[in-house]
Amino acid sequence: MSTNQHDPNAEALRFDHVTLEFPGGHQPAIEDVSLRVERRKFVAVIGPSGCGKSTILNLAAGLLAPTRGGVHFDGEPVTGVNSEAAYVTQKANLLPWLSVKANIGLALKFRRVGKDERNERIAHWIRVVGLTGFEDHYPRELSGGMQKRVAIARALIYDPSIVLMDEPFGPLDAITRLKLQQDLLNLWEEQQGTLVFVTHDLNEALYLADQVIVMSKGPGTVRRVLDVPFERPRDIGSLVESREFSELYNDLWSLFKSEIDLSGAPA
Numbered sequence: 001m002s003t004n005q006h007d008p009n010a011e012a013l014r015f016d017h018v019t020l021e022f023p024g025g026h027q028p029a030i031e032d033v034s035l036r037v038e039r040r041k042f043v044a045v046i047g048p049s050g051c052g053k054s055t056i057l058n059l060a061a062g063l064l065a066p067t068r069g070g071v072h073f074d075g076e077p078v079t080g081v082n083s084e085a086a087y088v089t090q091k092a093n094l095l096p097w098l099s100v101k102a103n104i105g106l107a108l109k110f111r112r113v114g115k116d117e118r119n120e121r122i123a124h125w126i127r128v129v130g131l132t133g134f135e136d137h138y139p140r141e142l143s144g145g146m147q148k149r150v151a152i153a154r155a156l157i158y159d160p161s162i163v164l165m166d167e168p169f170g171p172l173d174a175i176t177r178l179k180l181q182q183d184l185l186n187l188w189e190e191q192q193g194t195l196v197f198v199t200h201d202l203n204e205a206l207y208l209a210d211q212v213i214v215m216s217k218g219p220g221t222v223r224r225v226l227d228v229p230f231e232r233p234r235d236i237g238s239l240v241e242s243r244e245f246s247e248l249y250n251d252l253w254s255l256f257k258s259e260i261d262l263s264g265a266p267a
């Protein structure tokens with residue numbers, strides 16, 4: 001993927017031989033994971049349920065500390081909560097007592113951005129994520145897809161150095177999901193930040209990412225890192241019809257299926 005594989009300035013996130021054992025766990029959640037995420041790259045992490053994908057994000061966010069090995073962000077060891085990272089979790093986790101615009105503006109308020117600038121940026125992001133007209137609505141008045149849009153705007157509005165997304169489109173219906181995938185693609189291609197995106201969905205990983213990290217089943221290790229060569233800007237509709245897409249999908253599927261049990265036995 002990279003022409004500057006050894007340039008430390010190009011590196012956003014690095015895991016060096018990281019193992020994480022939860023107290024009382026019968027096996028490590030992840031074991032000896034080494035990976036590197038370059039700045040301004042979109043990296044997807046895929047793997048079977050329970051292989052440690054969320055654990056990787058939690059380590060990058062500084063919410064967990066490795067049992068062995070080290071996690072580095074911007075060249076520094078992550079030793080506490082990583083305030084440079086925005087985290088979009090599986091649930092939208094909006095504050096139910098705040099309106100859409102107040103939820104979106106929360107990070108700016110914490111960072112003491114002045115009211116005028118705050119309102120301007122909120123209005124911009126409400127337009128960007130297609131929620132014009134819903135500024136004063138409360139989370140309970142929004143569909144699941146709209147709540148996700150708020151969560152994404154809330155994460156991106158303060159220009160974080162890295163965005164961590166944990167299956168943000170998981171529970172949505174196929175059409176909403178496709179629409180949000182294309183929206184995220186457009187947004188990211190405009191902003192070009194560093195993004196680590198966890199998903200179960202092979203298509204989603206190939207639509208969106210520059211690189212796909214394939215994890216083995218638990219205890220999670222890195223099975224393979226696959227470069228995704230499709231040019232940007234990408235259009236999911238055309239991409240999915242191309243021969244290159246099918247070929248790469250088949251490669252990814254052969255890797256993935258060896259990690260999952262399709263026999264019907266409980267996972």
Ligand SMILES: Nc1ncnc2c1ncn2[C@@H]1O[C@H](COP(=O)(O)OP(=O)(O)OP(=O)(O)O)[C@@H](O)[C@H]1O
Nearest residue numbers: 022023025029048049050051052053054055056218
């Ligand atoms: N707080 C915890 N305490 C003990 N074990 C945990 C804890 N959180 C996760 N685990 C275990 O660590 C392993 C990895 O969990 P993790 O949530 O990272 O996997 P995942 O790949 O994100 O799963 P999924 O795709 O189902 O969300 C699993 O075996 C899980 O049971």
